[in-house]
Amino acid sequence: MSTSGLRRLAGMAVGWGLSLLPAAVLAQEPSRPAPGLDQKAAIAASQAAVGRTIGDHTLLDRENRPVRLSSYRGKPLLVSFIYTGCFQVCPTTTRSLDETVRALQGRFGDNQFNVISIGFNQPADSPQALKAFAAQHRINRPNWDFLSPPLPVVEQLTREFGFRYEATPAGFDHVLQVSLVDAQGRVVRQVYGDKVPADALGEPMKDLLVGIPLSPSTPLADLIDQVRLLCTVYDPETGTYRVDYGLALEAAGGLTFIVALALYMLNEWRTRRRARRKPQPA
Structure with a gap:
């Protein structure tokens, strides 16, 4: 996979990942130990x-x-x-x-x-x-x-x-x-x-x-x-x-990457297919 392709894949994963997560999750910083009852x-x-x-x-x-x-x-x-x-x-x-x-x-x-x-x-x-x-x-x-x-x-x-x-x-x-x-x-x-x-x-x-x-x-x-x-x-x-979304975030991250990879591969396949069908100059 080319460097430009990897960049595109990373951008797609980040964009789609953010769109899939609730706003409350996006606003949170990494979790810290919370005070409270034993x-x-x-x-x-x-x-x-x-x-x-x-x-x-x-x-x-x-x-x-x-x-x-x-x-x-x-x-x-x-x-x-x-x-x-x-x-x-x-x-x-x-x-x-x-x-x-x-x-x-x-x-x-x-x-x-x-x-x-x-x-x-x-x-x-x-x-x-x-x-x-x-x-x-x-x-x-x-x-x-x-x-x-x-x-x-x-x-x-x-x-x-x-x-x-x-x-x-x-x-x-x-x-x-x-x-x-x-x-x-x-x-x-x-x-x-x-x-x-x-x-x-x-x-x-x-x-x-x-x-x-x-x-x-x-x-x-x-x-x-x-x-x-x-x-x-x-x-x-x-x-x-707040709700602890740690596990959900991990699952969402993995799912987002898989979806992004699948969409990238589909896009690459379509691009190559169109290129093969394009008429060659005489």
């Missing part, structure tokens, strides 16, 4: 909460009314922790949980369990802020409350649920978990991730409703390998959360 320690603390009875804390609902956690006993309870200043992951997980709650209500009925989302970033996660958050994401289910704990209660409450979080310059890095609490107020299962599949909660919910003891959850080591837990991949250079 994943193994976060999962271990979360799993250690399984079997623990939650204390009878008093929080405020969206209308600034006091609500005791003991008032939810008698039915299974789903508990998530959020902060209203999050504009990416917390809204995504809340909407995913809403879809799951809809599916669970279709299976078990509207009044068989309750849901609460707790704003842990105090005093910013006030009753008014949580009310606006719920309205923005169209969460208006009779069995779903958004609760604001007093600042002195936050540390004990999050510790009891095994919920770990850490402040960053742009918000919080925190565990993505939904806790399943039984009718006696005990944490019986932790479900992780930014998507909350209905089947992950449906089977244990069914067992709770009919009084069957829950089977052991996934071993801790398997959870560490299988689940992306943290709210963020925080980029301190940009002050934003």
Whole structure:
């Protein structure tokens, strides 16, 4: 292959490669180690909460009314922790949980369990802020409350649920978990991730409703390998959360080169074919 051909191929690969990548990827610098939670320690603390009875804390609902956690006993309870200043992951997980709650209500009925989302970033996660958050994401289910704990209660409450979080310059890095609490107020299962599949909660919910003891959850080591837990991949250079596109970039780069090479070879073949067909002077 000629030098000029290689230059053309490189130019084609770069041009096509850039056009195939999302703008968010192009704007990123090479990834750097991100501050945040220790994943193994976060999962271990979360799993250690399984079997623990939650204390009878008093929080405020969206209308600034006091609500005791003991008032939810008698039915299974789903508990998530959020902060209203999050504009990416917390809204995504809340909407995913809403879809799951809809599916669970279709299976078990509207009044068989309750849901609460707790704003842990105090005093910013006030009753008014949580009310606006719920309205923005169209969460208006009779069995779903958004609760604001007093600042002195936050540390004990999050510790009891095994919920770990850490402040960053742009918000919080925190565990993505939904806790399943039984009718006696005990944490019986932790479900992780930014998507909350209905089947992950449906089977244990069914067992709770009919009084069957829950089977052991996934071993801790398997959870560490299988689940992306943290709210963020925080980029301190940009002050934003981002997705780690490293593997996708490598795959896209290889695919781009193969496509560029194939197109270059096709173009060369067409050029030579036209040259052979061109009439020769007499």
